[in-house]
Amino acid sequence: xxxxxxxxxxxxxxESIHIIREVAAEFRNPVMLYSIGKDSSVMLRLALKAFYxxxxxxxxxxxxxxxxFREMIAFRDATVKAEGLDLLVHTNADGVAAGITxxxxxxxxxxxxxxxxxxxxxxxxxxxxxxxxxxxRDEEKSRAKERVFSFRTDTHAWDPKNQRPELWRLxxxxxxxxxxxxxxxxxxxxxxxxxxxxxxxxxxxxxxYFSAERPxxxxxxxxxxxxxxxxxxxxxxxxxxxxxxxxxxxxxxxxAAVESDAATLPExxxxxxxxxxxxxxxxxxxxxxxxxxxKKKREGYF
Amino acid sequence: MNAIDxxxxxxxxxxxxxxxxxxxxxxxxxxTCGSVDDGKSTLIGRLLYDSKLLFEDQLLSLEKDSRKHGxxxxxxxxxxxxxxxxxxxxxxxxxxxAYRFFSTDRRKFIVADTPxxxxxxxxMATGASTSDLAVILVDARRGVLTQTRRHSFIxxxxxxxxxxxxxxxxxxxxxxxxxxxxxxxxxxAFAASLGFKTLTAIPLSARYGDNVLDRSSQMPWYEGPTxxxxxxxxxxxxxxxxxxxxxxxQWVNRPNLDFRGxxxxxxxxxxxxxxxxxxxKSGRTSVVKSIVTFDGDLEAASAGEAVTLTxxxxxxxxxxxxxSGAIDRPxxxxxxxxxxxxxxxxxxxxxxxxxxxxGARQVTAQVTAIRHKIDVNTGGELPAKxxxxxxxxxxxxxxxxxxxxxAYAVNRETGAFIIIDRLSNLTVGAGMIDxxxxxxxxxxxxxxxxxxxxxxxxxxxxxxxxxxxGLSGAGKSTIANLVEKKLTALGRHAYILDGDNVRHGxxxxxxxxxxxxxxxxxxxxxxxxxxxDAGLIVLVSFISPFRAERQLARELVxxxxxxxxxxxxxxxxxxxxxxxxxxxxxxxxEIAHFTGVSSPYEAPERAxxxxxxxxxxxxxxxxxxxxxxxxxxxxxxxxxxx
Numbered sequence: 001x002x003x004x005x006x007x008x009x010x011x012x013x014x015e016s017i018h019i020i021r022e023v024a025a026e027f028r029n030p031v032m033l034y035s036i037g038k039d040s041s042v043m044l045r046l047a048l049k050a051f052y053x054x055x056x057x058x059x060x061x062x063x064x065x066x067x068x069f070r071e072m073i074a075f076r077d078a079t080v081k082a083e084g085l086d087l088l089v090h091t092n093a094d095g096v097a098a099g100i101t102x103x104x105x106x107x108x109x110x111x112x113x114x115x116x117x118x119x120x121x122x123x124x125x126x127x128x129x130x131x132x133x134x135x136x137r138d139e140e141k142s143r144a145k146e147r148v149f150s151f152r153t154d155t156h157a158w159d160p161k162n163q164r165p166e167l168w169r170l171x172x173x174x175x176x177x178x179x180x181x182x183x184x185x186x187x188x189x190x191x192x193x194x195x196x197x198x199x200x201x202x203x204x205x206x207x208x209y210f211s212a213e214r215p216x217x218x219x220x221x222x223x224x225x226x227x228x229x230x231x232x233x234x235x236x237x238x239x240x241x242x243x244x245x246x247x248x249x250x251x252x253x254x255x256a257a258v259e260s261d262a263a264t265l266p267e268x269x270x271x272x273x274x275x276x277x278x279x280x281x282x283x284x285x286x287x288x289x290x291x292x293x294x295k296k297k298r299e300g301y302f
Numbered sequence: 303m304n305a306i307d308x309x310x311x312x313x314x315x316x317x318x319x320x321x322x323x324x325x326x327x328x329x330x331x332x333x334t335c336g337s338v339d340d341g342k343s344t345l346i347g348r349l350l351y352d353s354k355l356l357f358e359d360q361l362l363s364l365e366k367d368s369r370k371h372g373x374x375x376x377x378x379x380x381x382x383x384x385x386x387x388x389x390x391x392x393x394x395x396x397x398x399x400a401y402r403f404f405s406t407d408r409r410k411f412i413v414a415d416t417p418x419x420x421x422x423x424x425x426m427a428t429g430a431s432t433s434d435l436a437v438i439l440v441d442a443r444r445g446v447l448t449q450t451r452r453h454s455f456i457x458x459x460x461x462x463x464x465x466x467x468x469x470x471x472x473x474x475x476x477x478x479x480x481x482x483x484x485x486x487x488x489x490x491a492f493a494a495s496l497g498f499k500t501l502t503a504i505p506l507s508a509r510y511g512d513n514v515l516d517r518s519s520q521m522p523w524y525e526g527p528t529x530x531x532x533x534x535x536x537x538x539x540x541x542x543x544x545x546x547x548x549x550x551x552q553w554v555n556r557p558n559l560d561f562r563g564x565x566x567x568x569x570x571x572x573x574x575x576x577x578x579x580x581x582x583k584s585g586r587t588s589v590v591k592s593i594v595t596f597d598g599d600l601e602a603a604s605a606g607e608a609v610t611l612t613x614x615x616x617x618x619x620x621x622x623x624x625x626s627g628a629i630d631r632p633x634x635x636x637x638x639x640x641x642x643x644x645x646x647x648x649x650x651x652x653x654x655x656x657x658x659x660x661g662a663r664q665v666t667a668q669v670t671a672i673r674h675k676i677d678v679n680t681g682g683e684l685p686a687k688x689x690x691x692x693x694x695x696x697x698x699x700x701x702x703x704x705x706x707x708x709a710y711a712v713n714r715e716t717g718a719f720i721i722i723d724r725l726s727n728l729t730v731g732a733g734m735i736d737x738x739x740x741x742x743x744x745x746x747x748x749x750x751x752x753x754x755x756x757x758x759x760x761x762x763x764x765x766x767x768x769x770x771x772g773l774s775g776a777g778k779s780t781i782a783n784l785v786e787k788k789l790t791a792l793g794r795h796a797y798i799l800d801g802d803n804v805r806h807g808x809x810x811x812x813x814x815x816x817x818x819x820x821x822x823x824x825x826x827x828x829x830x831x832x833x834x835d836a837g838l839i840v841l842v843s844f845i846s847p848f849r850a851e852r853q854l855a856r857e858l859v860x861x862x863x864x865x866x867x868x869x870x871x872x873x874x875x876x877x878x879x880x881x882x883x884x885x886x887x888x889x890x891x892e893i894a895h896f897t898g899v900s901s902p903y904e905a906p907e908r909a910x911x912x913x914x915x916x917x918x919x920x921x922x923x924x925x926x927x928x929x930x931x932x933x934x935x936x937x938x939x940x941x942x943x944x
Contacts, residue, residue, distance in 0.1 A: 005539070005542070005543055005604065005605075005606070006328070006329075006606050006607070007325060007326055007327060007328060007329075008327045008328055008329035008405075008409070008410040009325065010606070010607070011328075011329045011606055012329070013608070014567055014606055014607055014608040017567075017608035018552070018566075018567045018608055021552040021553045021565055021566070021608075022552060022662070024553060025552055025553050025621055025662065048596060049595070049596035049597075049608075050553075050565070050608070051553075051555060051557075051565075052594070052595065052596040052610070053555075053557055053561060053563075053594065054555050054556070054557035054561075055557065137401045137403070138402075138403045144400040144401055144402060144415075145398045145399065145400045145401075163398070164728055164729045165424055165425070165427075165428045165645050165729050165732070166428060166729070167427065167428050167431035167432075167718070167720055167729075167732045168431045168432060168714070168715070168718045168720075169432075169567070169715075170659050170660075170661075170718065170719065170720045172659070172720065172722055172727070172728075172729045174657070174722055174727035175727065176727065187401070188401065188403070188412055190403045190405075190410075192324075192405070193410070196321070196324060196325060199321070200325060266317065266318070266321060269321065270317055
């Protein structure tokens with residue numbers, strides 16, 4: 001064992017807490033994006049730690065596409081109640097009125113309207129000048145160059161060529177009215193770090209991460225869960241019960257499950273360590289093309 | 303490495319041990335730097351590849367990308383793993399800082415991948431600012447290059463104290479010990495002055511993996527550690543907990559009337575319950591009552607931990623204050639000397655107010671003087687009036703209020719600051735404090751931006767307009783010329799504006815109508831003002847018949863800078879002299895609007911100097927003007943000039 005005093009998790013935790021405090025202190029109207037997933041759960045725990053024994057000095061915002069797994073919504077509401085949080089929920093009413101669904105408009109158009117546009121609507125409507133997101137640099141190549149404080153124009157656009165240099169732990173929080181900063185306190189965490197921290201800290205996560213028998217259909221080699229009767233079954237498809245779990249959570253028709261028996265946190269970590277498929281491949285959104293994430297980010301996706 | 307031995311994974315208790323080990327890993331942040339073709343991205347790709355952090359779909363994507371953009375034939379191009387953004391992939395060059403992650407049983411690593419291209423010094427400094435160690439790549443075929451020196455200098459400047467010299471592509475020089483040793487000797491000689499605590503040279507091949515993770519079988523002569531072995535064991539923060547305690551307060555935590563905590567990250571040292579603490583700037587002291595965290599109160603906390611302190615006494619503490627121990631307090635000053643790295647397209651302008659962020663405090667700051675800039679290739683000092691993008695210099699800064707700080711060499715956390723442009727809000731510079739400046743002891747260091755005063759002081763005078771007014775032929779130019787001669791003889795700097803040098807150029811388009819005369823004087827007055835700003839004594843010799851225009855000229859400069867000299871010659875005397883035959887022409891009706899003949903002259907009512915030309919010679923009158931200038935402090939008196 002090395003002579004270093006602090007473990008890597010302790011250092012990551014301290015760095016995240018530092019970032020979260022900095023945002024609360026320097027911005028007029030910050031908000032924490034809450035996606036209900038494991039990264040959001042860790043980010044929320046870090047925020048609670050940052051202000052303990054005080055409460056969070058900012059609200060949470062959940063962009064509800066109306067296609068979240070039911071268990072996610074139940075978990076969200078239970079968490080808000082247990083921690084006494086201030087939660088805002090926003091749905092793109094125009095998208096709902098226009099009948100936008102992942103089935104009728106394809107994953108890309110749907111994501112754009114119900115997630116990206118919805119997020120922009122909410123940020124603009126509330127006049128938030130900073131928004132925490134749970135993205136990590138290890139998730140994807142273009143994320144690797146993202147700043148911790150990532151500047152967005154008044155149209156929520158990200159310009160990868162014109163990012164502010166970020167030195168030491170001195171973050172530049174200056175924005176003009178309408179402009180904002182996306183803040184990523186988990187930038188330097190990896191997926192393994194997240195799981196180890198959840199294990200160590202006993203952080204509650206949505207049960208969908210744990211293996212259980214669930215009704216699924218196989219589409220294009222991926223297991224899609226039939227969460228409610230809105231999933232149109234293709235001819236020849238009939239839901240079957242399989243022991244599956246989710247490595248990542250999003251909108252249920254767009255997030256595939258993996259077959260697994262991992263029903264405890266150590267089993268999940270163990271499975272992750274011997275996994276042969278990287279995290280985001282469970283998200284169908286990235287399959288369009290290799291640079292799709294960068295394009296989405298430029299447009300304002302988190 | 304990170305991927306797990308299937309036997310361990312299968313055995314529940316072995317796996318629990320495995321998790322326990324990984325929970326206790328430490329963290330090392332390092333940066334890689336090297337020239338464009340030294341193989342930096344390949345090395346990082348190799349670290350990720352060898353530590354089995356690549357998943358199947360990433361490998362698939364890598365193979366696809368290698369065929370499309372790759373530069374190594376049919377092999378997998380490891381560099382493509384790490385070259386992130388679309389544009390970069392197409393240009394085949396890394397243009398920004400990217401952060402990569404891998405881990406071993408002992409440590410997690412955060413790698414700042416910084417570009418080798420010359421114009422991106424700022425990115426390297428950015429990556430170095432959060433790193434404890436630098437891996438500096440050298441191509442074994444090319445040895446130590448200018449860029450190698452530059453990267454080493456910047457690493458040293460930004461406080462990196464541990465360096466690995468990775469002599470890459472050793473396979474391309476036949477794994478030659480002699481070549482390796484030559485390069486290392488070369489580098490050690492150059493780096494001796496850079497203050498590195500450890501310097502470890504490793505011969506390796508990123509492309510084939512020799513001495514990266516696994517020991518190379520090709521270099522039996524090399525007995526040192528592999529790159530990963532070294533990174534796993536090098537000790538970088540051995541004394542952080544023992545150094546003086548510093549906690550910049552980020553957040554005053556006040557959930558209710560019974561709790562008042564001061565939250566922040568301990569950046570150095572250790573604090574214990576019961577320790578006396580001092581608010582650095584106010585000097586107020588108290589005692590630590592509790593060290594509060596979500597996970598329970600602590601007896602002690604040290605560098606790197608984010609905590610909340612409560613104190614025994616209700617003393618005034620707000621965001622931006624720095625808490626320290628009672629001894630070994632930080633310095634307090636509103637002026638300091640610092641190394642600056644400029645990071646914006648718009649150059650650093652001395653005298654311009656910028657925002658400066660140090661710790662949790664943001665203040666207004668000006669660069670009052672740039673002492674010199676530094677050639678990052680040689681370390682040599684060069685004179686400079688500003689700093690351009692990617693330039694490094696040493697400057698004096700003056701802050702709107704005093705701040706607590708330490709020299710960067712002593713404490714990287716409390717000695718660092720960023721500079722933000724107030725209009726664009728961009729981070730335009732990074733600074734590392736060398737030392738504080740005291741006002742009294744360093745008067746020459748607080749010289750402000752070059753202005754009228756400094757320009758004039760350099761000339762040993764105060765700037766002024768000496769405005770000679772009077773009729774045509776009154777003797778204005780004669781006297782003004784004599785005054786200029788006398789001032790020049792005294793070593794002063796003067797310049798004459800008169801009809802001859804203005805009417806033929808600047809005011810060539812103007813005639814003699816009243817409107818043109820007004821415009822004529824307006825332009826002359828404005829020109830005189832510019833010359834005053836340049837620190838000169840301006841001798842203006844114009845009829846300037848109207849009081850309003852002379853008043854305008856007077857108001858363009860500061861109080862005391864305008865000396866009106868009325869060259870008082872009666873019309874009949876002037877007309878009798880008529881040196882240019884103008885009166886005769888005017889009387890003959892050949893010149894319209896001639897002052898005194900067909901246009902009025904408004905004599906000054908309160909001129910500073912009145913020269914009657916009918917009773918004294920021109921030289922004596924000029925002497926009276928010079929005496930006036932001495933008496934009013936525009937130029938030094940005689941006793942001073944001796």
